[in-house]
Amino acid sequence: MDSATFVPGKRKYLFCTDEKGGAILQSIIDQVVDKNLSFEMVFIGKVQFTDLVAWLSEQRMGSYLYIAAHWNQLKAIKQLAEEIGFSEEEAQYIGYGEKEKNVFCGRCHGITTIDTENTEQVEVDCIYCNLRLEISNHYSRLRDAYLGYVAKL
Ligand SMILES: [Zn+2]
Incomplete structure (x- = not known):
């Protein structure tokens, strides 16, 4: 399993995850909350794919994206985020489960x-x-x- 690392100095933090992924991101989320930083969070499975597209599309420059999901889903979401314009420097993708x-x-x-x-x-x-x-x-x-x-x- 990969782990996420906190990247300081971003305008806003975006978390896109499911229950298991949330546990992986917990330490990052804690730091963001502790430092009183701006963040938004969506749960995969509770939002429609089209809503996810809309949510990612409306984010501005300076946002930093964390996506933690099962490998099976991660590939598609990563592709989506990249198409929307998140570069390697603006996002972390953490997969869990069997590849x-x-x-x-x-x-x-x-x-x-x-x-x-x-x-x-x-x-x-x-x-x-x-x-x-x-x-x-x-x-x-x-x-x-x-x-x-x-x-x-
Ligand atoms: Zn066959």
């Missing part, structure tokens, strides 16, 4: 999910048709999965 990767089977179109937290797995057996798949770098946004090719035995 997962979906692999799309070219034969049966089934999706096999693998845990990539510790290993850099390059092959997997399709859980639907047992075909040995080589995990490619080709990511399909449509299927939220990496394309699996027939592994050369």
